[in-house]
Amino acid sequence: MPSIPSTYEPLHIVTPLIYSAPLSQHSGHNVFLKLETKQISGSFKARGIGRACWAAAHRIGPNAHLVVASGGNAGLAAALCSQKLGVKCTVFVHKKTQPPIIERMKGYGAEVNVSDSGWETVDRLARECVAADPNAHYVHPFVGEDVVRGHVSIVDEIYDQLEGAMREAGLENPTDRPDVVSSAVGGGGFIRGIMTGLGERAAADGRRPTHVVGVSAMGGDPWGLSLETDHDYVDGANTSLAVSLNCIMCSTLAIDAARQYARTGSVEGATPETHGSTAGKDAPYLSSVRADDAQCGAAAWQATDELGQPIELSTGAAVVPVYHPQVLEHMIKEKGLPEKLKVIVVVCGGSRVDEKDIEVFREKYGKGYGQVVVDGAVVVDA
Structure with a gap:
């Protein structure tokens, strides 16, 4: 029987961060994919x-x-x-x-x-x-301080890898600092870890906090609906096919942290009394995105073609912002972001997909249709 270490030794692996030339060309920004699909268990x-x-x-x-x-x-x-x-x-x-x-x-x-x-x-x-x-x-799937602290590790890896990935891609002025991190959101534990890690990095280096984008699928999106309003939203429908993201209610701690991060670039001081939506220039460090299943499915099959491995519809949600340049342009305008962004898309991984599913996504969704909503504003309506 293996002995249990007295200090934590990570049970996950360090995953690759790769430059995506197709997504960079399509979006007009420098896009990198953090491949959590490479985890042995298949996901973040x-x-x-x-x-x-x-x-x-x-x-x-x-x-x-x-x-x-x-x-x-x-x-x-x-x-x-x-x-x-x-x-x-x-x-x-x-x-x-x-x-x-x-x-x-x-x-x-x-x-x-x-x-x-x-x-x-x-x-x-x-x-x-x-x-x-x-x-x-x-062991709760998305609640708990140990869960959140474990997820902070992805921020450490991004900082360790970004400069090298930029050099390998031949990009000018390589840096360890991303401008945007986009992730799909279900219960909220993972994105709370991302915000925690990025907030700590911003406090340490004194630079503008990295902008966090949390993407949920309509029909299973208490995350986005909560952040568009001033209360914690309970979604009893769960009609989205992005099953890995569906939950009736997000972690309230994650919602509190998001409202705090949106305004300060840190999760420190987040409490249940932290109110307000994430829309507008007074919340410059976070955007919530809600996308139709068709948009998520279209992103999933296109990402599958690029990476050569099946990508869940839920994971496709994180890629939606870079398949629609107007989504990033909206954030640049509304949140005061740089005109040329370094965007990290967390390809979250997951096991709810196979090649047959990908072909269904391709045939059913094409290049995507339906809405993409950013901080309550309809930015895409195809």
């Missing part, structure tokens, strides 16, 4: 889930029993990280989780329980499992 989840798994196993010891409720990606990460730590893992999933994903979890040694109901049920069952076992710990 290994960062936050990995640190949370280690923290629990370190506290409880080798008899730790890690329990997670998941639609797929968090469960895969928890199963893999538990295997690396040598501790027991139980994953509760719902009926929409594809059999190949379940088999991968089992292959990592996890016990998998499938419910006929949705997230609320699997979350309840996971908590009941923890309550019945004194050695068990619930």
Whole structure:
């Protein structure tokens, strides 16, 4: 049985940051892709889930029993990280989780329980499992300080890699500093980690905070709807096909942090009393984007063609802003960004896609249709 390290040793891998010539040419900006698709578990989840798994196993010891409720990606990460730590893992999933994903979890040694109901049920069952076992710990998919701190690691990697990626692409004035980071948003834990890391970097180097773009898919977008308004939005519909992003309600801590980051470029001081939308020049450091499934699906198949590996519709959401130059131009105008941007798109990864899905996206969505909304303003209506 592997020993549990007394200090945290990352359970994720360092992923590549590559320059995208096609997206740069299309958008008019320098676009780089951070390939979380290369994580062994298939998605960014290994960062936050990995640190949370280690923290629990370190506290409880080798008899730790890690329990997670998941639609797929968090469960895969928890199963893999538990295997690396040598501790027991139980994953509760719902009926929409594809059999190949379940088999991968089992292959990592996890016990998998499938419910006929949705997230609320699997979350309840996971908590009941923890309550019945004194050695068990619930690893939440997107809430918790260890989860957030694990996700900060992607910011460190971007800073380590950007200058080299710019030099390799032959770009002038290489720097370690991105102007924009775009990520898809579901529950909010990942983007909270991104904001935390970028805020810490801005405080350390004294330069303008990096602009954060959080993209959600319409029909499953409490993130975007919350930030367009002054309250935490509950979305009971979940009609989007971007299943990995669908949640009834985002982490309220992530929403509070976003409202604070939008105005100050830091998450420090964020409280439930942090109010206001992210629209306008008084919130210059963050934009919320909501896109129709057709826009996300179109971005997904086009990114698949460039990268040579299937990209989830949920992951395609993060790429939407660079497929529509007017989206970035809107941010430049409204948020006071530089005219020529260095944009990092986090290709979040995920397991809910195969080649057949990509062909459906290509045939059904083409180059995209429907709306793209930025901070409440309709910028694309195709």
